Every structure is written in C-alpha cells, then in structure tokens.
Amino acid sequence: MRRSRAASLAAIGAVATLVLAACGGGGGEDGDASEGGIYQDCKANPNTCNAVPAAQMQQGGTLTFAIEKNVPNWNVNSSEGNVFETGMTVKTFLPWTFTTTPDLKQVLNENVLVSADQTSTSPQTIVYKIRPEAVWNDGTPITADDFVFQWKTMNGKDCPECAAAQNAGYNQVESITGSDGGKTVTVVFGTPYADWKNLFASGTPLYPAHLAAQQGDLNTPAGLKAAWDWFGATVPTYSGGPYQVSDWQDNVALTLVPNQKWYGAAKPTLQQLILRVITEASQEPIALQNDEVQVIYPQPQVDLVQQVQNIPGVSQYQGLGLTWEHLDLNLRNEYLADEPLRDAIFAATNVQSIIDSTVGQFNEEVTPLKSHMFVPGIEGYEDYLPPEQGSGDVELARQILTEAGYTNIAEGQQLTRPDGRAVPPLRIRYTVGNAIRQTTVELIQSQVRPLGLNLEIVPTDDLGGTTDSGDYDLIVFAWVQTPASFSNAEQTWNSTSSSNYGEYNNPEVDRLMHEAATSTDLGPARDKLNEAGRILAEDSYVLPLYQKPTIIAAQDEVANARNNSSLDGPTYNIEEWGLRAAG
Amino acid sequence: MLAFAVRRIAVSLPILLISTFIVFMLASLSGNPLSGLLTRNPPPPPETIALEAQRLRLDHPVLERYWMWLTGLFRGDFGPSVQSNLDIGAEVAGRFLITMRLIAVAMILALVLAVVIGVISAVKQYSKTDYAATFLGFLFLAMPAFWLAILLKQAGIDFNNAVDEQIIYTIGDSSVPLPQGFGAQVADIAGHMVLPTISLALISYAAWSRYQRSAMLEVMNTDYVRLARAKGLSRRRVMIKHALRNALIPLTTVTALDLASIISGAVLTETVFQWRGMGDLLLNAIRTDDVYVVMAWLLITATVVIVFNLLADLLYAVLDPRIRYA
Numbered sequence: 001m002r003r004s005r006a007a008s009l010a011a012i013g014a015v016a017t018l019v020l021a022a023c024g025g026g027g028g029e030d031g032d033a034s035e036g037g038i039y040q041d042c043k044a045n046p047n048t049c050n051a052v053p054a055a056q057m058q059q060g061g062t063l064t065f066a067i068e069k070n071v072p073n074w075n076v077n078s079s080e081g082n083v084f085e086t087g088m089t090v091k092t093f094l095p096w097t098f099t100t101t102p103d104l105k106q107v108l109n110e111n112v113l114v115s116a117d118q119t120s121t122s123p124q125t126i127v128y129k130i131r132p133e134a135v136w137n138d139g140t141p142i143t144a145d146d147f148v149f150q151w152k153t154m155n156g157k158d159c160p161e162c163a164a165a166q167n168a169g170y171n172q173v174e175s176i177t178g179s180d181g182g183k184t185v186t187v188v189f190g191t192p193y194a195d196w197k198n199l200f201a202s203g204t205p206l207y208p209a210h211l212a213a214q215q216g217d218l219n220t221p222a223g224l225k226a227a228w229d230w231f232g233a234t235v236p237t238y239s240g241g242p243y244q245v246s247d248w249q250d251n252v253a254l255t256l257v258p259n260q261k262w263y264g265a266a267k268p269t270l271q272q273l274i275l276r277v278i279t280e281a282s283q284e285p286i287a288l289q290n291d292e293v294q295v296i297y298p299q300p301q302v303d304l305v306q307q308v309q310n311i312p313g314v315s316q317y318q319g320l321g322l323t324w325e326h327l328d329l330n331l332r333n334e335y336l337a338d339e340p341l342r343d344a345i346f347a348a349t350n351v352q353s354i355i356d357s358t359v360g361q362f363n364e365e366v367t368p369l370k371s372h373m374f375v376p377g378i379e380g381y382e383d384y385l386p387p388e389q390g391s392g393d394v395e396l397a398r399q400i401l402t403e404a405g406y407t408n409i410a411e412g413q414q415l416t417r418p419d420g421r422a423v424p425p426l427r428i429r430y431t432v433g434n435a436i437r438q439t440t441v442e443l444i445q446s447q448v449r450p451l452g453l454n455l456e457i458v459p460t461d462d463l464g465g466t467t468d469s470g471d472y473d474l475i476v477f478a479w480v481q482t483p484a485s486f487s488n489a490e491q492t493w494n495s496t497s498s499s500n501y502g503e504y505n506n507p508e509v510d511r512l513m514h515e516a517a518t519s520t521d522l523g524p525a526r527d528k529l530n531e532a533g534r535i536l537a538e539d540s541y542v543l544p545l546y547q548k549p550t551i552i553a554a555q556d557e558v559a560n561a562r563n564n565s566s567l568d569g570p571t572y573n574i575e576e577w578g579l580r581a582a583g
Numbered sequence: 584m585l586a587f588a589v590r591r592i593a594v595s596l597p598i599l600l601i602s603t604f605i606v607f608m609l610a611s612l613s614g615n616p617l618s619g620l621l622t623r624n625p626p627p628p629p630e631t632i633a634l635e636a637q638r639l640r641l642d643h644p645v646l647e648r649y650w651m652w653l654t655g656l657f658r659g660d661f662g663p664s665v666q667s668n669l670d671i672g673a674e675v676a677g678r679f680l681i682t683m684r685l686i687a688v689a690m691i692l693a694l695v696l697a698v699v700i701g702v703i704s705a706v707k708q709y710s711k712t713d714y715a716a717t718f719l720g721f722l723f724l725a726m727p728a729f730w731l732a733i734l735l736k737q738a739g740i741d742f743n744n745a746v747d748e749q750i751i752y753t754i755g756d757s758s759v760p761l762p763q764g765f766g767a768q769v770a771d772i773a774g775h776m777v778l779p780t781i782s783l784a785l786i787s788y789a790a791w792s793r794y795q796r797s798a799m800l801e802v803m804n805t806d807y808v809r810l811a812r813a814k815g816l817s818r819r820r821v822m823i824k825h826a827l828r829n830a831l832i833p834l835t836t837v838t839a840l841d842l843a844s845i846i847s848g849a850v851l852t853e854t855v856f857q858w859r860g861m862g863d864l865l866l867n868a869i870r871t872d873d874v875y876v877v878m879a880w881l882l883i884t885a886t887v888v889i890v891f892n893l894l895a896d897l898l899y900a901v902l903d904p905r906i907r908y909a
Contacts, residue, residue, distance in 0.1 A: 064759075070867075072666040079620055079627040079635070080667055156628060163631040165623065233668045251859045253759040274759055279867070280854055286733075287754045290740045462614060462872070464621025480624040491625055499626050 037315025038556050042563060046102035046319065051576075052559035058579040060271040063558065064293040065571075066278045070251045075232035077154060077204050082165035087203065088297075088569040089275055092256050093239040094205035095142055097128060098197045100566035102319065104377040106197050106483045111264035111575070112142065112240075116197075121520040123174065124192040128185040128200075133263040137239040140210045144178025144185040147200055149209035151176050152224055159224035165204070168487045169193045192518045194525050195484040202568045203482070207231050208238050242268050242575035251277055262575070269578035288314060288553060295561050295577075297570055300551040301435075305362040308553045316553040318363050321565030322375055322481040325437075325545040327444065330502045333473045335423050340404035341415075341453075342540035343388075345474075347400060348448045350392025355546050357443060358436045362549075369544040373489055373533040375481050376547070380526035384534045390543055394450050401451060408452050415452035425454040426473035429466055432459035437476050440545070444474070467501040478548060480567065486517040489529055493536060504541045508532075556580075587900075588893060595889040599882075606881050607649045607874070614872030616641065616665050639663055652878060662875030674864065675879045681756060682860030686849055688776065689783035694838065696788045701795025701834075702827060705803065716792065723789035728848060732782045732855040739778050750774050754857040779856040786848055787841060794837050798830040805829075832899060839895030843888050 042049035067088060073081035076090045095112045108116055114129040134142040152158035156167040164170075174190040189196070200206060209218070215230045216223025235248045242264060243256035254275040258268040278284050281298040285307040288296050298304060300318060308316045327349065329336045336342060351368040359366045368390050369375065370383040388396055398409050405418030414422040428444060430437035438459070445455040455474065460466040463477060482488055490513045491497055495505040512532035519525035536542070552563040552570055560576035615621075616639050620632055640648050640663065652662050661671035700720075704713045723731070739751035752758065752775045762771050802808060803826055811821045850862030857863075861880060868876035 073668055079623065079631045082623055082627070156630070160630065161634065163627070163634050165627055165631075166625045167628050168625065247760070249759065251863075252755060255760060272760070276754075276759060278754060278857055279863070280857065283754060283855060283857060286736050286740070290736075290743065290751075290753050291749065292752060292754055292758075462618045464618040465615040468621050488625060498629055 038554065038558065039315045039317035039552075039562070042102075042317040042319070046563070049317075050554075050558075050560060050562050052578070052580055054266070054269065056581055057269045057559050058581045059269055061269075061579045062272040062274060063270050063295065063577060063579060064253075064274040064276050065295040065561075066284050066287065066293045066297070067275050068277075068279060068281060068284075068298065070277050070279070071248075071254065073232045074234065074236055075207070075228060077150065077165055077207070078228065078232055079163045079165045081232055084567065084569065087567060088571040089254060090205060090236075091202060091241070091568065091571045092243040092273065092275075092574045093236060093241040093245060093259065094207065095134065095240040096200060096202045096205040098201040099572050100202065100483050100564070100568045101572065102562060102564045102566075104322065104375075104483055104566055105379075106201070109202070118196070118520065121192070124189040124196070124520050126187045126189075126196055128187070129180075130183045130185065131263065132183055134240070135261055135263060136208050136210070137244050137259050137261045139261065140208065141182065142206065142240050143182025143209075144176060145182060145209040146206040147185050147187070148176050148178070149212050149218060149224075149227070150200060150204065150206060152218070153228050154204070159221050159228065161221065161225050162228045168491065169195060169199050173199075192520045194486040194517050194519045194522060195482075195488075198482060198484050198487075202572065206240065208240065211238055242266075243273055246272075253277060264575055266573075266575045268575050273574070273577065285311065285553070288555065291555070294558050295552065295554040295570070297550070297552050297563075300359075300362055300549050302361045305551065308551070311553075313556050314553055315556055316551055317563045318365075318549045318551045319563040319565040320365065320375075320377070320547040321550045322378075322483075322567065323478050323548045324369055324375055324481065325440070325476065325478050325548060326369075326372075327440075327543040327545060328472075328475050328477070328502050329541060330470055330473050330475070331505075331541065332470055332503050333426065335417070335426065336473060338404075338417070339540060340400050340406070341423070344397040344400045344451055345448055345453070346389040346540050346543045347391060348394050348397040348451055349390055349444055349543060350447055351390035351543070351545050353392060353447075354440050354443050358439050359546065359549055366546050366549060369546050371530075371533055372493070372536055372542060372544055373529045374485060374526075378481065378483050378485070380485075380529065382530045382533075384530060385537050385544065389537065389540070390545075392447060394447075397448075397451055410452055411450045413452040414454070423453060425456045427458045428455045428474040428476070429458050429460050429472040430476045431463045432461045440476050441474075444476075468498075470501055470503070476545075482567065486513075486519070486525060486529065489513050489532070490517050493532070502541060504536070504539070506535060506539060509535050588897065591893050591896065592889075595893075599885055599889065602885060603653070603878060603881060604649065607652065607878055608645065610872075610874045610877045611645050611648060614869075614874065616872045616874060619665065619871055638667065639665065652875065656882075661879045664876055665871050665873040669876075671876055671879045674876075675861070675883055678860050678864050679883055681858060682846075682849055682853070682862065684756075685776075685779055685783065685852065685858060685860060686845055689780045689849075689852075690787065690838070690845065692780055693784040693787040693791060694834075696784065697791035697795050697834065698827075698831070700788075701792040702799050702822070702830075704792070704796040705799035705830075706822065708800065716796075720789045720792050723785045728782070728786055728851050729855060731785065732778070732852065735778045735782050736855075751777055753778065756858050779852050779858060782855070783845070783848055783852045787845055790841070791834060791837060795830065795834050798833045799826060802826045802830045835895055835898050839891050842891045843884075846884055846888070 038050045067085045069083060069085040071086050071089055075081040076086050096109055097113055097116055098106045099109050101107055112134050114131055116128045119125050119127050130142055151170055151173055153162045154164040154170040156171050172189050172191045172193045174188045177186050212218060212227035216226035218224055236245050239259045242259055242262045244259040246257045247255040256273040276293055278287060284296040284298050285304060287293045289311045329342055331337050355366050370385040371381055374381040401409050406415060408414055408416045416422045428441045430441045441457050445457060448455060466472055492499050493509060494500060494513060495510055509532045512528045516525040516528040550563060550565045554561055557580050559578045559580045561570055564570050564572050617632060617636060620627055620635055636642060655662060659672060664671055700716050704716045707713050736753045739753060743749055743751055756775050758771050761768055808821060808826050811825050850865060853860045853862035854866060865880045
C-alpha cells in the first residue's frame with residue numbers, strides 16, 4: 001500500500017513538473033533582454049556598442065558561438081563553399097581588404113592594409129598597400145601572389161573549371177602586379193568596375209598562394225584547379241587572421257586558438273573560440289540558456305525572440321539587414337504583361353499590413369522598403385517608389401483597371417480584360433515551410449481579391465528551380481544587397497541576366513545600370529542607379545516589401561560581439577571578441 | 584530454423600530493391616539538387632551550374648541514374664553527394680554508430696521500464712499504482728515527441744540551476760572540447776545522453792507497457808499459471824518463471840515491429856538534441872535534395888529493420904518452442 005501511494009505521488013510530481021516547466025518557459029519576467037543589457041546603445045552606436053577595452057576583459061576563457069550550418073567546403077570563394085555560415089567561419093582565420101561594418105559601410109581592413117586607393121580612372125587602377133608585418137601563420141608574408149591566385153581562379157578564364165562563386169569584377173581585371181617585395185599590389189582593370197571594393201573583400205577573402213603552389217603549377221588551369229579543390233577539401237591549418245583552427249569535428253564544432261603570428265592591432269583575449277554547429281534555430285535559445293553557447297545569431301521569429309527575451313542574463317539586439325523581401329511578377333505571363341494589371345496589383349497590395357502580420361510582430365522598426373537599388377543605411381538610398389505602390393488602395397487599383405478598360409472588377413467576379421478575355425487564377429508561389437512568406441502570400445491573395453483577381457497559392461520546395469525556370473506568375477522571395485550594389489543591380493535586373501527571372505526588359509534601365517557599374521565616380525553612379533530604379537518602379541515589375549531583421553543574442557559576460565546585418569555577420573571583428581572580467 | 588531464416592531473407596531482398604527504386608524515383612523527380620546553387624546571391628556563373636549538374640549525373644535520364652547507382656553499390660560507390668567533399672559511405676558508417684547508440688540505450692531503457700511497470704500494473708490491477716501507470720502511459724502516448732523533448736530540456740536546465748552545476752546538456756552527444764580525465768569524460772557523455780534517451784524511450788515505453796500489462800494479465804489467467812500456484816510454488820517464482828516468460832512473447836514482436844517508428848522517432852530526437860546521427864543526415868539530405876544520401880539512408884535503415892524483424896522471429900521461436908515446429 002505504501003509503495004503504491006509513493007508511486008502515485010511520484011507520478012503526480014512528474015506531471016506537475018512537466019506542466020510547470022511548460023508554463024514557466026524557464027526565464028521569468030525579469031529578463032533584461034529586449035531593451036537594456038549589453039546591447040542598450042546599439043541603435044545609437046551600431047559600430048561601437050558592447051565595446052569593452054582590453055584592460056577590462058578577462059585574459060583567456062572559452063567562448064562558443066552557434067552557427068546554423070555545417071562547413072561542407074572550406075573554399076568560401078567556390079560556388080559550393082559560398083554559404084553565409086562558412087563566410088562567418090573563415091573570417092576567423094583569413095585576411096581580406098574591405099569589411100562591412102554594422103552601420104553598413106564598407107571600410108578598409110586596417111589589420112591587413114595600409115591603404116587601397118584608386119590611382120587612375122583610365123585605365124582604372126587600384127593600388128593596395130599591404131602592411132609589412134602581415135604574414136601567414138607559417139611566417140610567409142601576405143603578398144600580391146595571394147591576390148593573383150584569387151584573380152586567376154575567379155576570373156573564369158585562367159581556370160574555367162574552378163566553379164567560382166562569382167566572376168563579377170575579377171573578369172574585368174586586366175593585370176595584377178606586385179612590387180615592393182609583393183607588399184604593393186597594383187590592379188589594372190580592362191573595363192572600369194565601380195564595385196572594386198568588393199574584390200578580395202570580406203565576402204571573398206584571400207587564401208595562401210604559397211600553399212596553393214604546392215598543389216600544382218599555378219600557371220596552368222590544372223594546377224589552379226588542384227589548389228582550388230585542395231582548399232575546399234582540406235581543414236585549414238593555415239591562417240592569416242587572428243585565430244587558427246586547432247580542431248574540427250565535422251558537423252559539430254570548429255575549435256580555434258589565437259594565431260601566434262597575428263599582426264593586427266587587437267589581440268585575441270580568448271584562449272579558445274568555438275563555433276558550434278546548431279542546425280535547428282529553435283534549439284539555440286535553450287542552449288544559450290543552459291550556457292552551452294554564449295552567442296547566437298539565428299533568423300528572428302516571434303517565438304524565438306520571445307524565448308530569448310525571457311532568459312535572464314542574456315541581451316539581444318535586432319538590426320535591419322541587407323536582405324530584402326519582394327513580390328515579383330512574371331512578365332512571361334500574357335496577363336501580367338499588361339502594365340495596368342501590374343499597377344493595380346501593386347496598388348492593392350498593402351505592404352504595411354503584411355509587415356504588421358509578419359516581422360512587425362517582433363520588430364516594430366521594420367517599415368516598407370521604397371527602393372530596389374539600395375536599402376536604408378547604404379549611401380545612395382532614395383525613397384523613389386511611387387506612393388500608391390504597396391499602399392493597399394483598392395479603390396485606386398479599381399480605377400486603374402477601369403480606365404484601362406477592364407470589367408468585372410469586384411470580389412466574386414472574374415476580372416475581364418478589355419479584349420473580353422477573363423483573367424484566369426494566377427499562381428503565387430513561396431518557399432514551403434517559410435511561415436512568414438506563407439502569411440505574406442495569403443495576405444496578398446486577400447488584398448487583390450476585391451479586384452476580381454484570384455490567386456492560387458502554390459508553395460515550392462525548390463525556390464532556385466522555380467525562379468530559374470520561371471515557373472510562377474507571382475512569387476515572394478528575397479535578394480541580398482551588398483554595400484557596393486552596382487554590379488549586383490545589373491545582375492538582378494539586366495534584360496540579359498540569368499537572374500532576371502521575370503524577363504523584365506527595358507533598354508533604358510539596362511543602359512543606366514551598365515553606366516553605373518562601369519563608372520569610376522560613385523556619386524553619379526548612384527544617381528544613375530536610382531534613375532534606373534525609378535523607371536523599374538514605374539514599370540511595376542517588382543514590389544519591394546521590407547528589409548529583413550537580423551538578431552544577435554549573447555550572455556551579458558560577452559564583450560565586443562555585436563550585430564552586423566551585412567553578409568559579414570557578427571564575426572567581422574572576431575579578434576575583439578572576449579569575456580568581460582569578473583566584477 | 585536455418586531454412587526459415589534463409590526464406591525470410593530471400594523475401595526481404597526484392598522488397599528492399601523495389602523500395603530503393605520507388606524512393607530513388609520520388610527523390611530524383613521531386614527535388615532539384617541544384618536548388619541550393621540556384622538560390623545563391625550573387626548567383627554562380629552558368630558554367631558553374633552546368634559543371635555541377637554533370638557531377639551530380641543530372642545529364643543522364645533518371646532510369647540510367649538509378650542503374651548507375653545500383654551497379655555502383657557493388658563497387659562500394661554510393662554516388663555523388665551535393666557536397667562534393669562528402670564520402671557518403673564513410674559518413675553513413677560514422678553516423679550509424681551514433682544513432683545505434685541512441686536507439687540501443689533508449690530501447691533498453693524503454694523495455695526495462697515497460698516490463699517492470701507493465702508487470703506491476705498487471706499484478707496490482709486496478710490499484711492506485713495501476714491507475715498512475717495507466718495515466719502516465721497515456722500521457723506519454725498522447726504527448727507530441729517534440730514538445731516532450733522541449734519539456735525535458737527545460738527540466739534539465741532547471742535541474743542544473745537547482746544544483747548550480749552543469750550536469751545535463753541540451754545539444755550534441757558530448758561537449759566541445761571534451762573535458763580532461765576519464766571520469767569527467769564519462770560524466771560529460773552521460774550528461775549529454777540523459778535527455779535524448781529519456782525522450783526517445785518514453786515514447787516507446789508508453790505503448791509497450793500497455794502491451795506488457797495486457798499480456799501479463801492474460802497469462803496470469805491461464806490454467807498453467809493456476810496449476811503452478813496450486814502446486815504450491817511461490818507467487819514470485821510463478822510470476823517470473825512461468826508467467827513473465829510467456830508474457831514477453833508479444834512484446835518481442837511489438838518491439839521489432841516498432842523499430843521503424845523508433846528510427847523515425849530518433850530522427851526527431853536527433854534534431855532536437857542536435858546529435859549527428861542518421862536522422863540528422865536524412866533531414867539535411869532532404870533539405871538539400873541530396874538524392875544519393877537519402878538512398879544510402881534508406882538502404883541502411885531498411886536493412887536494419889529487416890534484420891531486426893528476422894531476429895524477432897528467431898527470438899520468438901526461442902521464447903516459445905512450439906513455434907519452431909509450426
């Protein structure tokens with residue numbers, strides 16, 4: 001009898017624990033996450049918030065940062081290795097020329113370079129001066145050879161089978177020569193390239209050419225390819241950055257220790273830096289709460305943000321990034337080829353209500369984006385979108401259609417073109433499993449319904465294949481900007497570009513974008529890009545929705561780690577990361 | 584017995600072959616292994632995409648791809664992964680051991696719990712213990728596995744906070760770096776195993792304890808148990824020696840049949856607890872349309888399920904000698 005009662009009590013106790021645990025969420029309401037904590041001044045000072053002087057930092061210790069994907073290929077310049085998480089990872093041990101700071105400005109990496117200047121505009125010539133003390137961890141100087149290796153492997157000509165992530169810019173370089181013992185690098189362009197700061201920059205860092213030369217003759221395509229593949233497949237022991245790899249457990253964690261030959265001004269204070277692979281974002285706050293990781297950088301979602309806010313001793317900050325969502329129309333569709341219908345769809349779409357129902361749930365600062373060419377924060381951003389686009393003005397949309405000769409413009413009817421043909425249901429697509437995009441397309445569907453326009457929601461599990469084949473009528477997805485957006489714009493909107501999925505074609509826009517991308521004077525180049533954007537907007541091809549927020553969350557003992565919404569991510573200043581001294 | 588085993592294997596092989604064909608076709612025709620490349624921003628040059636398509640054999644018709652895969656198996660070639668550096672065979676072998684460790688410990692835990700609680704429930708039918716066990720059993724049966732795992736994690740963190748020490752972990756199968764010293768390493772690995780094994784075990788335990796309870800009740804009411812009691816044997820001896828032995832037979836079958844669902848439970852458990860086993864491999868492969876990794880997963884897990892069913896049949900015969908002669 002006694003045993004039976006004990007078992008019952010145990011059962012009740014177990015259930016009660018589970019239920020209480022479920023209700024409590026673990027954190028309590030005294031969490032200091034959202035407003036205060038170590039990120040309280042990030043809004044005002046995005047580049048310097050959570051800055052702690054070296055004297056106030058603990059010497060030694062281990063810090064673990066969660067990354068959401070494995071590193072399947074160590075060559076971040078290759079198409080396979082060109083993944084955001086790999087980019088953040090290799091920034092711990094590779095050198096580069098320019099960095100994007102949290103305020104989205106491109107700045108010189110002064111650890112590596114003394115200067116990088118455009119010394120001539122015809123032919124466009126850039127001279128990089130590498131710091132004399134900049135060396136790889138085996139003592140070999142970082143020189144022009146490293147620049148040449150990257151140029152040859154990425155220009156698409158010297159190594160056609162290298163499968164580089166991108167050729168842009170590298171394919172316009174005419175020559176690269178080293179002087180001053182290789183510490184001065186002179187790059188001469190065949191055709192001018194406005195985005196020259198993107199070359200050899202944080203997105204495409206330098207790899208050691210002297211190790212590449214051990215894999216094959218770098219004057220032959222085969223030798224270059226062998227070196228290229230070797231960098232992809234080999235766990236790096238080389239380093240030209242503040243840390244070097246001490247251990248790699250595939251799919252689990254990268255362990256780094258300070259590079260003893262690091263030449264930068266800020267020396268790492270940590271004894272060990274660990275990048276832990278956590279592929280399930282929803283598990284990251286729990287690991288943070290249990291002190292298994294100290295910094296996380298997941299995609300923000302309502303639940304996740306709330307979860308983080310409830311953890312005591314953890315701070316979080318959300319920034320607005322370079323990734324932006326948009327609604328695209330496919331001009332190959334004969335109905336959408338008619339501009340008044342496109343104008344009406346964009347007028348009826350209410351971007352603010354889409355934001356309010358999605359990302360606005362956890363970030364009040366997200367506002368409708370008003371440009372295709374730049375995002376706010378980047379030099380050149382102009383709010384040029386016609387005010388009616390994205391306004392949700394159904395009456396105006398009806399008026400546009402009426403004036404164009406459309407009939408049956410009402411909910412429950414089938415919108416009919418001036419030539420008498422009814423507009424059939426159009427397919428709107430989004431990536432399956434993306435709850436935010438699902439809500440977005442559902443809202444768009446309901447917002448255009450009063451026009452007599454029916455949208456059929458068809459998710460896709462192959463976004464790349466869907467866009468590439470143009471298998472959609474309307475689609476919602478995202479593009480990523482870079483602070484230097486000139487070639488990016490051409491890549492996205494040019495009538496002959498493979499990324500121009502909806503087959504937009506306007507020779508005037510092509511001309512303006514090309515002039516901007518080949519300009520050596522950035523001021524007028526930005527003006528041209530905005531002019532192109534205005535025409536693009538008037539043609540109602542793509543409706544920008546909003547900049548996607550990013551979130552960093554860290555334990556309050558973490559120093560110098562801060563949000564960076566660019567493709568650099570928070571590891572842009574990894575050498576400064578550390579732990580605050582106790583007390 | 585040998586003939587029986589051989590016959591079972593002979594039947595299993597065509598099933599395995601047909602299932603590989605169906606899965607290969609489904610995976611190949613529904614997904615696009617180039618999807619990851621095509622969504623890169625900035626996009627890779629078209630030449631790069633063409634090279635990748637060639638490497639992944641996408642320039643061959645799907646039937647030919649299947650044949651290449653099938654014949655490649657005999658040379659130990661599992662086909663090309665979307666990740667060019669990945670050796671699928673080696674990857675699967677490493678991950679198989681991790682998953683088996685999780686499944687084995689969880690199954691043992693679940694079986695012990697199911698037998699003990701099932702027998703106690705049966706022996707003390709309609710007692711408070713029985714009601715409590717019944718309630719718990721149905722609770723775990725009804726609870727979504729994902730939610731249960733999150734609750735366990737939260738309980739683990741509360742436990743750590745209560746004892747003010749890091750004992751229970753929520754991600755991975757060990758810490759990085761592993762602590763120094765044998766004792767500390769064992770404690771670390773155990774601390775990582777606690778939650779995933781409990782999480783996986785509770786789901787199976789719930790159903791199995793119900794089977795065990797009813798099997799035990801049935802056996803307890805048979806003539807031979809009554810006879811044994813009448814002969815004056817002790818209750819304890821009768822229960823363990825006579826009743827339990829027979830009552831274990833249904834559970835043996837159920838356990839083997841449930842293996843497939845345990846493996847699918849392990850996929851979820853591995854995801855929630857970030858174990859890099861077969862489940863994680865499968866999900867990642869599906870996410871990236873990595874057809875050949877999906878195929879390797881199918882081959883290995885289907886083989887395990889078939890082998891376990893065979894073992895269950897053999898064990899069944901050992902537990903109940905009458906079956907051998909049937």
